[in-house]
Amino acid sequence: MLAPNILTPGLQLYKFTLIEKIGSGNFGNVWKAKDNVLDCEIALKILINTNENIINQLHEARVGNRLDHKNLIKIHYADIIEHENLKLICIAMNYIPGGACTTLKCPGNFIAIDTAINLIKNATMGLEHLHHLNFFHNDIKPGNIMVGANGEGILSDYGICSYSPNNVPVCPSSNYLPHCAPEILSQNTISVKTDIYQLGLTLFRMTNNLGLITNKFSQNQTKFREDSQKGKIITDDDYQPFIPPVLKRIIKRAVHHDPNQRYGSALDVRRDLEKIRLNGSWIIDASGNYIGNDDKFNYSFQISKDTHGLYAFNPQKISKRTGHRQNHQKFAQKGLTQKELKKATSEYMLSIVDA
Template sequence: MTEPATVVQLQAGMQLYKYRLCHRIGGGSFGEVWLAEDRAVDHEYAIKILKPGTPVHHRLREAQIGHVLDHNNVVRVHQADVTRIGQHDYVIIAMDYMPNGPITMLANPSHYLRLPDVIRLGKDILRGLEYLHGHDFFHNDVKPENVLIGLHEQGMLTDYGIVGVTQDGAPVQPPTFYKIHAAPEVLNANEITAQTDVFQAGLTLFRMLVGLDTLRQKFNELGEQAYYRALSDADLISVSDFPAYIPPRLKRIILKAINPNLAERFQSALEMRRELEKLNFPGFWTVEETGEFVGYNAAYSYRYEQTKKVGNRYDILALKRSLSTGRETRFAKFCHTNVTSGVAKREIAKFVKAVVEGV
């Protein structure tokens, strides 16, 4: 009979076994994560304190997996302890502390990341998956919240709570799965493979580019069953879901990664990473703290103004500012007067794409 999932009220300064709690980093249904000082060795760790409610050996599984990992793009678990608080045994998992937090911290006010960061971090995520797959692990929980920013700004996979353990890459049943990132093979056959992680990586890149909450909103709007049908029918994400600032080559990579047909999906994390490595875009767009949508390349920043005229027509003013002198001038090639709303929309999209691809 399992213990009821009651939770001790943790507070900064509390001594928990050999750890002194400094401040809370995060938490969820599993328990809480704290920055803590290991008083025995005088070192700070991020410690994951798992709720009681399941047998101790089940809760230790995550630590046992994370402890054997050693790679620049995965977070290593250093040790695990079991301590009794009140009537219950708590499992404490000590990991490297990454002060920069998860990659969600890089999101702009519109909740998406800059294109160069997405491509760079996407390659890091896939490198981490290559390492895990090479050691017979399927991560099974790839999502933006589970990618931390390392000390050298690299992406690092973390959270091994629902990792699948395989032999020679054979499919295995997942302990459980993250509903919003559930691959069709999980829903249809209750199995995961390396390609399941590729699928989740594709959804992660989509969210990083378009909006971190985009899929959660779709899930809530459609409902679970309709969401899964759309996912399995390749209707959940289409080309029209990608804004103009995302280049077509990257769209194709993401759509291939999330193809419900395993034969059409990337066959490995390495194959997907090699496609990302072919990309090199001189510009990107982001939303500033002021709420303004601004494009950048090495020499200029870019913006546009759209003015409504009589009869539902518009003027489009495209501008570029020298990053060295601060002087702003009209970008005549992309300026238009007295055009319809449809033409205005298309011309703005051309301007946005041109900045990304190279003007």
């Protein structure tokens, strides 16, 4: 991490002018910058050259420079630049104005299901290319899936990517602990299957709750590791009520604690995702209410409780063309227990999502 105030907007580093900081972490900082020679905007990752082997710190640049795929961030340039008696490693790559997919989250801390699936399908194509070149990404997470100019998903960050000449499992240089597959914890190896595991966790987080997995990890790391080994990181109650069974099956297979039970390749994941047909989606608005949407209507529902402790479920729909609001009587129910209410709510929401 760079010391405060070393980098500021307008600072000139070699041929780059810093514009604004767009990311930070233990790795250093990422800035939106201008390449004054090429007269274009780029993303510039800046790290302090520590006592670590310089080759290790340039690893990401060497990997990213070899990649040429529309769903992978391309790295164009890397060098060591001196500034205020520090040697800074500067890595120039494509600037993606849309930023990470997490910027698309609704107030409920998830991304609309149709948008999330499309981003994951795109990023998976990039992952297929990485695997074809015998690289394991090892850091697939929502923050590393960028949103391109046309809404496409672009996989980024090769800082802990590993190369395997024969595509066999290898020891990683480092790990993002909340997304560690069980075999990383037990054997310290990564492979195509660990990338698939991380892809499944990322898909779950994007469509259900971006913070749930990291919160579980932070609350009790020992229990988290135990749950990982048992395949209990994600429970059935963790899913949003509108997630269709087909998507649950894909996620559960991708994150299976036994690598042999997971998908065999990223292509297999993408093929199953491409079979999903959606009619609509749901988000949670700023007031904490679920709001549904399809081509013709917006949807909502109200829940009330009577004096006997039973519930009424009252859905409504609003025409996008006329603005006319009407009760969705087909799905309205009264006298429901809490268990029945949960089922009625899920069935209604799924009826909007499923084609």
